[in-house]
Amino acid sequence: MIQDILKTNTNRAYVYKILSEFYNSPQENVTELGTVLKTKAESLYPQLIIHINGHNFERNSLLLDFSRLFLGPFKLLSPPYGSLYLEKNSQIMGESTMDALKIYWKNGLQIEGNRIPDHISVELEFIYFLIIKEIESDDDEDMNTFRDKQKIFLKQHLARWVFSFTKSLSENAKTEFYKNLAHFTRDFIKAEITWMNE
Amino acid sequence: MENKTELSRRNFIKNTAGIGAVVGLSAGLPLSLKAFSQKKTKITGNGGEWKSTTCQGCTSWCSVQVYVEDGRAIKVRGNPNSKVNLGKACVRSHLALQQVYDPDRVKVPMKRTNPKKGRNEDPGFIPITWEEALDTIADKIMELRKNHETYKYVLMRGRYSYMRDILYDRMTKIIGSPNNISHSAICAEAEKFGPFFTEGLWDYRQYDVKNANYILIWGADPIATNRQVSYYSKMWGDVMSHAKVAVVDPRLSATAAKADEWLPLKPGTDGALAVAIAHVILTEGLWNREFVGDFIDGQNHFITGHDIDETTFEEKITHGIVKWWNLELKNKTPEWAAKKVGLDVDQIRRVAIGFGKAGSQSLSWVGGGPVMQVRGCYNSMACNALNGLVGSVDNVGGTLKPNKEYTKKFPAPDDFMDEIAKKGKKHKKMDGRGTKEFPALKKGKPGSGVVTNHLADGIINEKPNEVKVAIGYMNNFTFSCPESSRWHKALSKIPFTVHITTHAAEFTWFSDIILPAAHHMFEKYGYTKNHANGYRHVTLLQPVVDSYLDVKQDETEIPWLIAEKLARRGFTNLLDHYKTYIDPESGKSPKNSEEFAIYALKYATQPLWDSSEYKGGDHFKNWAEFSKVGVWNSAPYKFKKRWKDGFKTETKKFEFYSETLKKALTKHAEKHKTTIDDILKTCKYEVHGERAFIPHFEEPYIIGDEKNYPFIFVDYKSRLNREGRSANTAWYYEIKDVDPGDERHKDIAKFNPVDAKRFNIQNGDRIKLISKTGELECTAKLWEGVRPGTVAKTYGQGHWAYGQLASEKFGVKARGGNNNDIIPAEYDRLSGSTAYYGVVRVKVVII
Numbered sequence A: 001m002i003q004d005i006l007k008t009n010t011n012r013a014y015v016y017k018i019l020s021e022f023y024n025s026p027q028e029n030v031t032e033l034g035t036v037l038k039t040k041a042e043s044l045y046p047q048l049i050i051h052i053n054g055h056n057f058e059r060n061s062l063l064l065d066f067s068r069l070f071l072g073p074f075k076l077l078s079p080p081y082g083s084l085y086l087e088k089n090s091q092i093m094g095e096s097t098m099d100a101l102k103i104y105w106k107n108g109l110q111i112e113g114n115r116i117p118d119h120i121s122v123e124l125e126f127i128y129f130l131i132i133k134e135i136e137s138d139d140d141e142d143m144n145t146f147r148d149k150q151k152i153f154l155k156q157h158l159a160r161w162v163f164s165f166t167k168s169l170s171e172n173a174k175t176e177f178y179k180n181l182a183h184f185t186r187d188f189i190k191a192e193i194t195w196m197n198e
Numbered sequence B: 001m002e003n004k005t006e007l008s009r010r011n012f013i014k015n016t017a018g019i020g021a022v023v024g025l026s027a028g029l030p031l032s033l034k035a036f037s038q039k040k041t042k043i044t045g046n047g048g049e050w051k052s053t054t055c056q057g058c059t060s061w062c063s064v065q066v067y068v069e070d071g072r073a074i075k076v077r078g079n080p081n082s083k084v085n086l087g088k089a090c091v092r093s094h095l096a097l098q099q100v101y102d103p104d105r106v107k108v109p110m111k112r113t114n115p116k117k118g119r120n121e122d123p124g125f126i127p128i129t130w131e132e133a134l135d136t137i138a139d140k141i142m143e144l145r146k147n148h149e150t151y152k153y154v155l156m157r158g159r160y161s162y163m164r165d166i167l168y169d170r171m172t173k174i175i176g177s178p179n180n181i182s183h184s185a186i187c188a189e190a191e192k193f194g195p196f197f198t199e200g201l202w203d204y205r206q207y208d209v210k211n212a213n214y215i216l217i218w219g220a221d222p223i224a225t226n227r228q229v230s231y232y233s234k235m236w237g238d239v240m241s242h243a244k245v246a247v248v249d250p251r252l253s254a255t256a257a258k259a260d261e262w263l264p265l266k267p268g269t270d271g272a273l274a275v276a277i278a279h280v281i282l283t284e285g286l287w288n289r290e291f292v293g294d295f296i297d298g299q300n301h302f303i304t305g306h307d308i309d310e311t312t313f314e315e316k317i318t319h320g321i322v323k324w325w326n327l328e329l330k331n332k333t334p335e336w337a338a339k340k341v342g343l344d345v346d347q348i349r350r351v352a353i354g355f356g357k358a359g360s361q362s363l364s365w366v367g368g369g370p371v372m373q374v375r376g377c378y379n380s381m382a383c384n385a386l387n388g389l390v391g392s393v394d395n396v397g398g399t400l401k402p403n404k405e406y407t408k409k410f411p412a413p414d415d416f417m418d419e420i421a422k423k424g425k426k427h428k429k430m431d432g433r434g435t436k437e438f439p440a441l442k443k444g445k446p447g448s449g450v451v452t453n454h455l456a457d458g459i460i461n462e463k464p465n466e467v468k469v470a471i472g473y474m475n476n477f478t479f480s481c482p483e484s485s486r487w488h489k490a491l492s493k494i495p496f497t498v499h500i501t502t503h504a505a506e507f508t509w510f511s512d513i514i515l516p517a518a519h520h521m522f523e524k525y526g527y528t529k530n531h532a533n534g535y536r537h538v539t540l541l542q543p544v545v546d547s548y549l550d551v552k553q554d555e556t557e558i559p560w561l562i563a564e565k566l567a568r569r570g571f572t573n574l575l576d577h578y579k580t581y582i583d584p585e586s587g588k589s590p591k592n593s594e595e596f597a598i599y600a601l602k603y604a605t606q607p608l609w610d611s612s613e614y615k616g617g618d619h620f621k622n623w624a625e626f627s628k629v630g631v632w633n634s635a636p637y638k639f640k641k642r643w644k645d646g647f648k649t650e651t652k653k654f655e656f657y658s659e660t661l662k663k664a665l666t667k668h669a670e671k672h673k674t675t676i677d678d679i680l681k682t683c684k685y686e687v688h689g690e691r692a693f694i695p696h697f698e699e700p701y702i703i704g705d706e707k708n709y710p711f712i713f714v715d716y717k718s719r720l721n722r723e724g725r726s727a728n729t730a731w732y733y734e735i736k737d738v739d740p741g742d743e744r745h746k747d748i749a750k751f752n753p754v755d756a757k758r759f760n761i762q763n764g765d766r767i768k769l770i771s772k773t774g775e776l777e778c779t780a781k782l783w784e785g786v787r788p789g790t791v792a793k794t795y796g797q798g799h800w801a802y803g804q805l806a807s808e809k810f811g812v813k814a815r816g817g818n819n820n821d822i823i824p825a826e827y828d829r830l831s832g833s834t835a836y837y838g839v840v841r842v843k844v845v846i847i
């Protein structure tokens, strides 16, 4: 039983972490990360692996698509920031961003480098962090606390906007990679919500 | 429990290691946290605090405070410590919040991947590191140095703080180029022309509205746009209760809407109105005896149509009153003017007499409207000369110069300029200043003023030479200069361009590298100075929020980082120079870009905060106190000091006959081995002979014939433009109706209902305005606040590349229309200024 939970959590941690990576500027390791993701997702939610193909990705075309979608400089096609979906002002660093930031602070974390606190990759990595905390917990109570924190964070933040985001991403992405990423992210978070509620 | 814990930990670690072995580490999969660190965090949670900085939403440069909570800016107010803006901030200041938190800001350095440049070429920008960006820039500069062609480097400056010289002047000189080109000539340089050639002041004035009884405003809108908008907005209720206000403007400005008199004259004819007012003042005997002097016999011989013998008038602090009368004023009656300017004779007379009677407490306020025109410099002189007639210049209730302040210049670059630099710098500038057709007589020195918009032609025609490397900062000449299409061509031609900017704009579209700049109000160190209310302040720009973007300070950090890269390539001069900017407190030389930014600021402002160097004005104990207060105020104004000490003109007097201009024009003509008359003709002025040296009326120079282009186009700046950088903020569109006559979410061209009937234009029609230069699309509106025969439209919209809100279809279709697409590239050549107003006729097509 414990082994099962542990295995599930380890796989979950990897999926969150790799997704988080995928929403950063694409590096050389995209293809390899995809392979790991496939292994991890397969044992977690086998239905999701249709979104992962084993293609090799050309970094430059990914970079171009990444910039158009998430970075600009002229206009973001699919803004990767929570506040853009949760607030009406189309601004970064909104109230909802500050709420996420304060949750990180409460958990002893500070934003490292130049990252906007409700960037999708930051929120995904935060859940990854909470899963690791759950895994590392000394007792059931701690474990439950960290599991609850994941649930609450998903409910109050990521899950409130991620589906609008992935919809926009799947519509605007030019590359197969980001289209698949949109679908995978959407189905994964959906599956996570269902699983957590079980 | 123990067991489980052990098990879980071990398993996780084992798994982790496993993954690492398979792909993780070799593929760079970081299992450690990337977005977070686990340093101790302080949660403040105990409310926020007001932090002092500066707004540069326009050149009012108000000292402001930002309310910061948990590192985030919440709201803005005027800094109560400033004696210039008195704790007030205008509507635009708040838009800054939507700028700094705009999702479309440039977040990281980027590079172009599409080698082709053009309006229809998507640049294909991708992110790069600061390292890569700076390395590329340094390589390009080193190549110029290696080939001894450093003069092919151009620095284009838009809005700046007074840290400007680090990047604009010192870096350009030490690299070895003459080409640091500022934006000033697309701002309001011609406004300074009149004051300089009458009273020796090349600067913007302050207006003593507290004590003025009559305020005559020419094409300025002080409660809406530049300058000291916050101060004048605060004062205006008061002003209206004790002074008469008359506004000369073809459209009903915010200030005109509240004024006692609105004089909607034909665009460009301000000079005619000004000389007619002068005529009335003299014929009615309303001039100031103490300042101007009087006829020896005490009688008034200023009789319409009569010449006067100069020896009969004893002049005091002015020069050339009788010459002015004989050469220009004697026949310039209100009746004559009424026909030229298209106003009622009675109104002209009424305003002239009201102004004259208020005596030295009446002020003539010259804005950009009448002067940023092809022959605007003479309007500038004519309108400003009225202050001389009534003796309000330098007087209580009149027009004042800036008070003294004591900031220091940055260390001189000379010792760091090597042979390559010295040779390079000797080349001619790219903007054509000083050529026969561009006298640009800044401060009376031919060829010393900038001709910003003409740089495009220099680049296109490779005259005097080609440009190979360019850096632009906080500028968008591709949008803000008339006949913008020339800039598309020019920038497409430069092989390597860097844009340092907070927001990618039309200029960026043609660039090779984008460097993300810190926002001046929230993320940057610097200072600015300005004057109003009888004071001058020096106000600090300071980083007041936590920034989550990978931005750097444009005027300090970026040149330092470039200098480091150049040093690594063997050229250490620039870095060696920057290292001389010693922190006055610690005596230390800067070691990195962050230290450099703050040391440079402390260095330049030292006499304001270091009590051992105290020279005057507010007194501070130390830097920490100054930084917290955020602003230094000068001593109060010393009225009439220049009456005693003399004006900085050739004659030391207030010149109605400008010996100062005569000297400057003579110099320029001699340089080109020709006559002054020839120069004036080349430069498109009507005048010749002696009248060239006096304030006089020139027919406006307007492009397009009335038959084919029935409307004179009246361009003016939206009160929501933060130096043209707010077009991607939601509030801009939501409250656009703060511009009188405008509507929310629209870009409006306003027609008088009389014209609308004639041309069958309806409210809400989608229209094209077409000039000989180009066309734009917008929405028509019928409005009485615009003079028949003209169409008025604010400048500010019409971006095709500025972010999600600013364009309709990004990169393709603009939202609204850019006035500069229909305004031709024309100049007031004596001042070098670009003409925006009264320069073009348009026709209307309903679409």
Ligand code: SF4
Binding pocket: B055, B056, B057, B058, B059, B060, B061, B062, B088, B089, B090, B091, B092, B093, B228, B229, B230
């Ligand atoms: S926009 Fe101009 S007037 Fe308004 S607060 Fe800023 S500097 Fe002052």
